[in-house]
Amino acid sequence: MTSVFRFAPSPNGFLHLGHAYSALLNADLARAAGGRFLLRIEDIDPERSRPTFEEAIYHDLRWLGLDWPEPVRRQSEHVAEHAEALQPLKRRRLVYPCFCTRGEIRAEVARRGPSWPRDPDGSPLYPGTCRHIVEPERLRRLGGGAPHLWRLDMARAVAETGPLSWTGIAEDGTMHDILADPARWGDVVIARRDVPTSYHLSVVLDDAAQRVTHVVRGQDLYHATAIHRLLQVLLELPAPLYRHHRLVLDEEGRKLSKSIGSASLRSLREAGESPAGIRRRLGL
Structure with missing residues (x-):
């Protein structure tokens, strides 16, 4: 049976390093297993989900070097x-x-x-x-x-x-x-x-x-x-099967979160960071 991994973000803000770690880890594990890596958009929250954030998810993940089968499954559908x-x-x-x-x-x-x-x-x-x-x-x-x-x-x-x-x-x-x-x-x-x-x-x-x-x-x-x-x-x-990976923390030991304004991948990219640099930051 083919191994299938997935990354399933919600489009309620820009992705940060914690999201990058989870997405890259899933993609790496899928590749190592000769399996598939899927992207799913979990957009059932109508008050917080925004098309702008969904488009940013695709852009950020492609910038990191990831790809996935189309069409992407969107929960709202x-x-x-x-x-x-x-x-x-x-x-x-x-x-x-x-x-x-x-x-x-x-x-x-x-x-x-x-x-x-x-x-x-x-x-x-x-x-x-x-x-x-x-x-x-x-x-x-x-x-x-x-x-x-x-x-x-x-x-x-x-x-x-x-x-x-x-x-x-x-x-x-x-x-x-x-x-x-x-x-x-x-x-x-x-x-x-x-x-x-x-x-x-x-x-x-x-x-x-x-x-x-x-x-x-x-x-x-x-x-x-x-x-x-x-x-x-x-x-x-x-x-x-379930694997729960470590969380990426900020300098104060807090879990990265959109709600506390953690630096986004978008802002890191605009500051000159590279996909390889992101991997180094995350220890991947």
């Missing part, structure tokens, strides 16, 4: 397919509509006190308010057009799948089974108010559709893999 995948989860009552506003959730979490548990990213777990709404009331609110999103009923889902694990690949190439504990995330959002899908749902569906065999991404997504394994089992999707 497959939202209807992602929404359809939610239907069997609804029929099995593994998801439920959540009508809470962010303010209501914050207030309820505050009421429960500082010891309220948090997910691996440090956010308070959803307190399960709408999980307990009886079916007639849910149907009444849905029929009346009440704004809502869909959450995974984590307890039900984990009870259905039983124990889960995923296969991780270390930097030296050794493989090992890693216990997946999706319950640490609580009732995660699986479809949003503005788009009938979510990152978690879309990423497992796209990886399956593109027959991705190796997911190589940053260490910051290590714990999210537990959610992805859960969804793969619930939706009967194949499981890729």
Whole structure:
């Protein structure tokens, strides 16, 4: 079977060195395995995704010397397919509509006190308010057009799948089974108010559709893999191998991020940096 790797950025800002490391590493590993390197655009966030940033992604990656098969898969063109995948989860009552506003959730979490548990990213777990709404009331609110999103009923889902694990690949190439504990995330959002899908749902569906065999991404997504394994089992999707690479940090030890204004590849190029220089910076 041909090995398939992918790099899947979101067009909500210009790429930085952290993106370059992930893209180049995926391409290098695909080449070494005699496999394929795919580019995917994860643009399901309508408020932040911009055509300008998408075009910049293509330009930056080509400048780095990368190429990929066309056409590029864009998540926004497959939202209807992602929404359809939610239907069997609804029929099995593994998801439920959540009508809470962010303010209501914050207030309820505050009421429960500082010891309220948090997910691996440090956010308070959803307190399960709408999980307990009886079916007639849910149907009444849905029929009346009440704004809502869909959450995974984590307890039900984990009870259905039983124990889960995923296969991780270390930097030296050794493989090992890693216990997946999706319950640490609580009732995660699986479809949003503005788009009938979510990152978690879309990423497992796209990886399956593109027959991705190796997911190589940053260490910051290590714990999210537990959610992805859960969804793969619930939706009967194949499981890729996972490798979570080191993060590229700035001088203050922070993960590079668009939100904190980390230097972009575009700005480094304009300052005279070369693709070979980028590789040297990244230790590739």
